[in-house]
Amino acid sequence: MSRVQLIALLPIIVAAAIPVVLILAIAARRSSRLVLALTLIGFAVVLATLTPAARVAPMQVTPLLEIDGLALFFIALVASSGAATVLFAAGDQGASQVGETEEVDAEREVGDTQGRDTDERKPEEHYVLLSLAVLGAMVLGASRHFAALFLSLELLSLSLFPLIAYRRRQPQALEAGIKYLVLSGVATGLLLFGMALLYAGIGSLELAAIGRALAASGAPGSIWILGGVTLVIAGLAMKLSLVPLHWWTPDVYQGAPTAVTGFLASVAKGAVIVVLLRLLVASDAHRQAPVMAVLAILAVLSMLTGNLLALLQDNVKRILAYSSIAHMGYLLVALLAAGELAAEAVGFYLVAYFVSTLGAFGAVALKGPGGDNITAFRGLYRRRPWLAASFALMLLSLAGIPVTAGFVGKFYLFAVGVNAALWIPVAVLVGASMIGLFYYLRIIFTLYTPPEHNVAAVPVAATGATALATLTLALIWLGAWPAPVIGLIQSALGGAF
Amino acid sequence: MTSILLLLILLSGGLLSWVAGRRNARLPRWIALVALAGALSWLLAFWSQTPVGLKLTGGPWLERLSLDWIPRFGIALSFGLDGLSLILSLLALFLGLMAVVASWSEIRERTGFFYLNLLWTLAGVIGVFAALDLFLFFLFWELMLVPMYFIIALWGHGDSARAAIKFFLFTQGGGLLLLVGILILVLGHFAATGHLTFDYFALRGTALDPQIAFWAMLGLFLAFAVKLPVVTLHTWLPDAHTLAPTGGSVILAGILLKTGAYGLIRFLVPLFPQASAALAPVALGLGAAGILYGGVLAFAQSDVKRLVAYSSISHMGFVLLAVFAWNALALQGAVVQLVAHGITAAGLFMIAGSLRERLHTLDAKGMGGLWAQLPRLSALGLLFAVATLGLPGFGNFVGEILVLLGTFRDHPTAALVAVTGVVTTAIYALALVQRAFQGPPGERTGLRDYGPRETAALGLMAAVSLGLGLYPQPVLDLARPALAALPGAGG
Numbered sequence A: 001m002s003r004v005q006l007i008a009l010l011p012i013i014v015a016a017a018i019p020v021v022l023i024l025a026i027a028a029r030r031s032s033r034l035v036l037a038l039t040l041i042g043f044a045v046v047l048a049t050l051t052p053a054a055r056v057a058p059m060q061v062t063p064l065l066e067i068d069g070l071a072l073f074f075i076a077l078v079a080s081s082g083a084a085t086v087l088f089a090a091g092d093q094g095a096s097q098v099g100e101t102e103e104v105d106a107e108r109e110v111g112d113t114q115g116r117d118t119d120e121r122k123p124e125e126h127y128v129l130l131s132l133a134v135l136g137a138m139v140l141g142a143s144r145h146f147a148a149l150f151l152s153l154e155l156l157s158l159s160l161f162p163l164i165a166y167r168r169r170q171p172q173a174l175e176a177g178i179k180y181l182v183l184s185g186v187a188t189g190l191l192l193f194g195m196a197l198l199y200a201g202i203g204s205l206e207l208a209a210i211g212r213a214l215a216a217s218g219a220p221g222s223i224w225i226l227g228g229v230t231l232v233i234a235g236l237a238m239k240l241s242l243v244p245l246h247w248w249t250p251d252v253y254q255g256a257p258t259a260v261t262g263f264l265a266s267v268a269k270g271a272v273i274v275v276l277l278r279l280l281v282a283s284d285a286h287r288q289a290p291v292m293a294v295l296a297i298l299a300v301l302s303m304l305t306g307n308l309l310a311l312l313q314d315n316v317k318r319i320l321a322y323s324s325i326a327h328m329g330y331l332l333v334a335l336l337a338a339g340e341l342a343a344e345a346v347g348f349y350l351v352a353y354f355v356s357t358l359g360a361f362g363a364v365a366l367k368g369p370g371g372d373n374i375t376a377f378r379g380l381y382r383r384r385p386w387l388a389a390s391f392a393l394m395l396l397s398l399a400g401i402p403v404t405a406g407f408v409g410k411f412y413l414f415a416v417g418v419n420a421a422l423w424i425p426v427a428v429l430v431g432a433s434m435i436g437l438f439y440y441l442r443i444i445f446t447l448y449t450p451p452e453h454n455v456a457a458v459p460v461a462a463t464g465a466t467a468l469a470t471l472t473l474a475l476i477w478l479g480a481w482p483a484p485v486i487g488l489i490q491s492a493l494g495g496a497f
Numbered sequence B: 001m002t003s004i005l006l007l008l009i010l011l012s013g014g015l016l017s018w019v020a021g022r023r024n025a026r027l028p029r030w031i032a033l034v035a036l037a038g039a040l041s042w043l044l045a046f047w048s049q050t051p052v053g054l055k056l057t058g059g060p061w062l063e064r065l066s067l068d069w070i071p072r073f074g075i076a077l078s079f080g081l082d083g084l085s086l087i088l089s090l091l092a093l094f095l096g097l098m099a100v101v102a103s104w105s106e107i108r109e110r111t112g113f114f115y116l117n118l119l120w121t122l123a124g125v126i127g128v129f130a131a132l133d134l135f136l137f138f139l140f141w142e143l144m145l146v147p148m149y150f151i152i153a154l155w156g157h158g159d160s161a162r163a164a165i166k167f168f169l170f171t172q173g174g175g176l177l178l179l180v181g182i183l184i185l186v187l188g189h190f191a192a193t194g195h196l197t198f199d200y201f202a203l204r205g206t207a208l209d210p211q212i213a214f215w216a217m218l219g220l221f222l223a224f225a226v227k228l229p230v231v232t233l234h235t236w237l238p239d240a241h242t243l244a245p246t247g248g249s250v251i252l253a254g255i256l257l258k259t260g261a262y263g264l265i266r267f268l269v270p271l272f273p274q275a276s277a278a279l280a281p282v283a284l285g286l287g288a289a290g291i292l293y294g295g296v297l298a299f300a301q302s303d304v305k306r307l308v309a310y311s312s313i314s315h316m317g318f319v320l321l322a323v324f325a326w327n328a329l330a331l332q333g334a335v336v337q338l339v340a341h342g343i344t345a346a347g348l349f350m351i352a353g354s355l356r357e358r359l360h361t362l363d364a365k366g367m368g369g370l371w372a373q374l375p376r377l378s379a380l381g382l383l384f385a386v387a388t389l390g391l392p393g394f395g396n397f398v399g400e401i402l403v404l405l406g407t408f409r410d411h412p413t414a415a416l417v418a419v420t421g422v423v424t425t426a427i428y429a430l431a432l433v434q435r436a437f438q439g440p441p442g443e444r445t446g447l448r449d450y451g452p453r454e455t456a457a458l459g460l461m462a463a464v465s466l467g468l469g470l471y472p473q474p475v476l477d478l479a480r481p482a483l484a485a486l487p488g489a490g491g
Helices: A003-028 A032-048 A050-056 A069-109 A124-142 A146-164 A171-202 A207-217 A223-239 A249-255 A258-282 A289-311 A316-336 A340-366 A385-399 A405-419 A423-447 A462-480 A483-494 B002-021 B027-049 B083-103 B111-130 B134-143 B145-155 B160-193 B210-227 B236-243 B246-271 B273-300 B304-325 B328-359 B375-388 B395-410 B412-437 B452-470 B473-484
Strands: A059-061 A065-067 B063-070 B075-081
Touching: A003 A032, A003 A050, A003 A059, A003 A065, A003 A069, A003 A124, A032 A050, A032 A069, A032 A124, A050 A069, A065 A069, A065 A124, A069 A124, A069 A258, A069 A340, A069 A462, A069 A483, A124 A146, A124 A258, A146 A171, A146 A207, A146 A258, A171 A207, A171 A223, A171 A249, A207 A223, A207 A258, A223 A258, A223 A289, A249 A258, A249 A316, A258 A316, A258 A340, A289 A316, A289 A423, A316 A340, A316 A405, A316 A423, A340 A385, A340 A405, A340 A462, A340 A483, A385 A405, A385 A423, A385 A462, A405 A423, A405 A462, A405 B134, A405 B160, A423 B145, A423 B160, A483 B063, B002 B027, B002 B063, B002 B075, B002 B083, B002 B111, B027 B083, B027 B111, B075 B083, B075 B111, B075 B134, B083 B111, B083 B246, B083 B328, B083 B452, B083 B473, B111 B134, B111 B145, B111 B246, B134 B145, B134 B160, B134 B246, B145 B160, B145 B246, B160 B210, B160 B236, B210 B246, B210 B273, B236 B246, B236 B304, B246 B273, B246 B304, B246 B328, B273 B304, B273 B412, B304 B328, B304 B395, B304 B412, B328 B375, B328 B395, B328 B452, B328 B473, B375 B395, B375 B412, B375 B452, B395 B412, B395 B452
Parallel strands: none
Antiparallel strands: A059 A065, B063 B075
16 A cells, blocks of 8 residues: 555544544543543544545545545544534533432432442443444445445444443333344345345446446346345435335434434434445436436435424424434435536535534433423523524524525525426425424424423533534534535535536 | 625624523613614615615616625625615614514513514515525525514414414425525526526526426515415415514514515516516406405404404505506505505504503404593504505505506506405404494503503604605605616506
C-alpha cells in the first residue's frame, strides 16, 4: 500500500484505532469521563484527517474500499453523529443515575449494600461499542466490494445489538435487543444469499463489475441475477425498515436507550442509504423499470404507512420510529431520480435528517425521568424552556417547516421529484407530509400544555446540553444559510456521478 | 432595506418578548407594542417620503434589494416594495398593533411565547408582501403558519386544538401544492432557457406548455384559494376564527386572508396569464357564489364570531371577482376592499372578544339591550356593522362599488349575482345589531364599558375606515402604478 493510499485511508485507520485506545485506557483506569474525552478526541481527529484525505481522493484503496467524495462526506457525517450520540448518552446516563441512586439508597436501607446496577453505571463499554459501530458505518460508506459491505454491515449491527440491550435489567431493552439481533440476522441472511446468487450469475463481488454486468444484461437476465437482485433489495429494505419490512423498528427504537435509538435511526440508516446509492449508480438501475417500480412502491408504502401508523402512537419514541420509516420513504423519492441533482438531494437530506433525528432523540434522552409517553412531555416548556424549544425546532425540521434544515431538505426532494417527473411519488409526498404534520404538531402542542401534576425539573447534563445546542444551531444554520453546505456536498458528490 | 429592517424589528422583538416573558409576564406586551409601533412609524415615514403619484422613472418599485442566497438554485434574498406591498404592509402593522391592544388583558398565560408568535406571524406576512423571489415567498408563506397555529391552539377557546390543526392542514396542504407549482414553473423556465432562477421578474413571461402551465397554475391557485378563502376550500375558516383568541382572530381575518389575495394579484395572474384566463369562468362563479353563500350563512349564525367569519368569506368573494375580471378598476377596488375589510373585520372581532370577556358567551341570543349597559361598545359595534354592510362613507362601499363596476364591464352576470350578495350583507349586519345591542336589556349588572385604551384603538380603526370611504385617493394613488405595471391590467 502506497503512502498516498494510507493518507486516503487515514480517517478509517484513526476510527479503527479509537476502540483499541479506549480498551487500553479502560484497562489502565476505569473512568467514564476519561473514556468520553478520548472518544470525542478520537472523532475530532477523524474529522481533522479528512482534509488530507480529501486532497488525494478519489482513490481506490485495496480491492475493498473506495475513498471518494461520497465516502469522505459520509465519514464526516458519521463522526459528528457519533460525537453527538456519545454526548447524549453521557447526558442520559447522568439523568438515569438520579433514579438509580435513589434505588440504591432504598436497597441500602434493607441491608443490601451492593448496588445492583454497578455495571450499568460504569458505562465505559458503551463507548467502545459505539466507536466500533461508527467504524462499521464509515467502512460501509466506503465499500466498493461485497466483502467489505458485508463485514462492515455486520460490524455495525453486532456492535449495535449490545448497545440496544444495554439496560439489560429492563425487559423492554432485552426484547429490543433480541428482536434486533434476530431480524438483523435475517436481513443479513437475505443479503448474503443475494450476494451469493449474484456471484453465481456474474462471477464477481465488486460493485462496479456487478453494476456493469447488470447494466449490460438490460432486463434481469438469468434466474441467478433476478434472485440475487431481489434478495439484496429485500435485505437492504429490511435494514432501512422500509414498509413492508419495517415491523421490527418501533419495538427496537422504544426499547433501546434513547441516545442509541438516535444513532440507530440516523447513522445505521444513512450508511445503508449510501450503499444503496452506490449500487443504483453502479448498475445504472434507473434504466431498469422493474427495479425502479419496486423502489417506488417501497417509497410510497413507507411514506404512507409510516406516517399513518405514527398517528396511532402515544409513545414519543414510537412516533419518531414510525416517522423515521416515513423519512426513509422520502429519501427513496430522491433515489428514484437519476443524476447529480438527485445525489445532491440525498446528501443534503441525509445531513438535515441526521441533525433533526439526533436532536429529537437527544432531546427525549435529556428530558429526564417520567417515561417516553407523550403525557410525560406536558409542561416541558415550563420546566426546561430551552430544551422544549430545541425539541420543537427538531420536530418542525422533521416536518419540513422553514427556517430549519428539514425545510431545505424537503425542498430538494420536491425539486428532484418534479424535475424527474415522478408525479405519483411527489403526490404521495405531499399527502404524507400533511399527515406527518399531525403528530409532529401534537408533540409540540403537548410540550406547551400545562402538566397534569407538577414534576420537578431535572438539571440537564452539560454534555447533552452542549450537543443539543450545537445541533440546534446547525439546524437553523442549514435552514437559513444552506449555500456553504450545498457547495460542500456538490464538490464532494459532484465528481462521483 | 425597509423590508429587511421591518423583518429584523419584528423577529428580534419576538425573541426579546420570549426571553423577557420568563422574568415578567407584563413586559412582553410592552415590547410587542414598541416593536410594532416602531415598525409602523418607520413604514409611515417611508410612505411620506415617496413622491405623490409615484411618477418614478424606475417603474412602480419604490425600493428593491437583491442579495445572493442559495446560488445553487438561483435563489436570492430579493425584496421589493411597490404601492400594493406598501399598502398591505401598512395594514398588517396597523392591525398587528390593534391585535396587541386586543390581547392586552386577554392573554395572561405564557405571555412571552404569545407575543413571540404574534410578532413572528407578522414577520412572515411582511415577508410575503415584500418577497420577489418565489422561494423566499414560499418560505415566508410557510413561516407565518406555525406561529399562527400556536396562537389558535394554545390560547384559543373550546376545542381550539382541533381548529388549529384543521387550519394548519388546509394551509400547509395548499402550501405544498404551491411549492410544486413553483417548481414546475422554475424547472420549465430552466428547460427553456438554461437559466435556473426563482426570480419573479425572470419567471414572468415563461412560455410553458399550456397543459403543464395549467397544472402549475392550479397548484398556486389552490394555495391562495385556501387562504382567501374561496368557497369549497373555506371550511377551516369559521372554526379557526371563532375559536382563536381575539388577537388571533384579528390577525387571521385582518391580515392572513389578505396574503391569499396578494398571492393571486402579484403571482398567479402575472405568472400564468393564459392559464388563469382559462380558469376565469370557474373562478368568477366561485367568487359570486362565495359572496352569496357567506352572506346567507352569516345570517344563520347566532354566534357573533362565526357571523363575522362567514361575512369574511362573503367579502373576499369580491376580491376573487376582481382578480379574475383583471382590469384596473376592479383591481383598485380589490385593494380598497382588502384594506377596508381588514379594518372592519378586525374591529368586529375585537368587539366580539370584548363581549365574550364581559358576558362569557358569544351567542347573540343571550345578548340584547346592550346599548343601555355598554353604550360606547355598542356604538362602536354599530359603526363597524354599518361599515361592513357597505354604507356609503365607509371604505367597504368604495371597494365594493369599484369591484362591481370593473366586473360588470366584462362579466355582467357575475356582477349581477354579486350585487344580490350586497343585500344579504345588509340583512346580517343589521340583524346582528338588532339582536345584540337593541331589544329588551337582559338582567346584567356590573358590566364594564370600554375604557380609554379600547375606545382609542377602535376609534382609530373607525376613523381609518371612514377616511378610506370619504377620501380613498391616497390609497388609489399608491396602488395605481403598482397595478398598472402588472401585465394586462393597464387598461
